[in-house]
Amino acid sequence: MKSQKLPDDLHIDTLAVRASLDRSQYGENSEALYLTSGYVQPNAASSAARFAMEEEGFTYSRVGNPTVSSMEVRLAALEGTEAAIATSSGMSAILLLGMAVLKAGDHVICSQSVFGSVIPMFSREFAKFGVETTFVSQTDVAAWKAAVRPTTKLLFAETPTNPLTEVCDIQALADIAHNAGAYLAVDNCFATPVLQRPVQMGADFVIHSGTKFLDGQGRVMAGAICCSQKQRDELFLPVIRTAGMVLSPFNAWVLLKGMETLALRVKAQSANTLALAQWLEAQPQVARVFYPGLPSHPQHALAMRQQSGYGGAVLSFEVKASDPDAARQRAFHVLDSMQVVSLCTNLGDTKTLAAHPASTSHGRLTEAQRQLAGIGQGLIRVAVGLDHIEDLKTDLARGLSGLDT
16 A cells, blocks of 8 residues: 655645545545554465565564554654654654664763653663763753764754753754764654644654644554654664564554644644743742743744744743742642643643643652753643633632742
């Protein structure tokens, strides 16, 4: 099965509902769900050729599945890349990236502000196999450049970051990476291709946790790397067909349906988030709001250029407190007072979710690592959904109003 031939000038909204593999002989309008682990081969010669990757055709769902391939085609179309390869989660996509492009003796430069699980992935897991990582400020281009070594193979950033929404200059980092003969990988989970296409600014790989906005309703785990066809075939496919961090067909089908409404959801959620961020900035119990859509954000101008004028659908804020213990207690009070917003560590859901990063997503880091990343005990992350904005304000006000100023 091949990808549908579509016009080259379609908008992302159309690609989100049209890009996939060709229909089967049954002519289904909605993409089919192929729940099968194996595929009957037409003859022994074709079977041998397909397993040797010399002939097109499916052999085993650890190597390829029509539903998963449809999801990959659609995501690649949205990101503007030639191809994508799906994985079982966002973290497994980063594991695949490391296994495919790194070897003993290689050096990685990584933002110190990335998602909490990414830091031990590079500093601990990849270090076991002789890969060294230098963590630098997300926003200090000079620090990225100064960290380059002759052995540097990969630069890794997410923009905006989780949870402080720091924004990096993608083009500047791409230039640093390519001048050093290295790759640039950008985690585009927060912005999604609706707001930002990193490959258009020089990134080599785009990382996704499909668990978030691509699904959009908190149903499944999924991940992906968007890349060129050559990179998919020569770098990533040999690893994934051996290591098996593959996406299940059912989860791929859920993402196919989720991506159909991606643009509508992300734009509506971003509008909600801006309104909530503006309201939070005016609350006397709030010390600071982190959101790229606000003029007060240090990288506001850069974010508006890179993210098509939207700030995204995730914000964080710090409650005022005299010390870390008081900050944690006050943050917990706000979270425990919520009656509408869900206390949940996921994001990108149609339901608004809130979490305490220092004890959840970044809970496995040392206190020194959290401080380096700017994750304080009074920080609350809010992933804004499609709830009515006035209901969200009222819900957060329940907890904030109980804090003295």
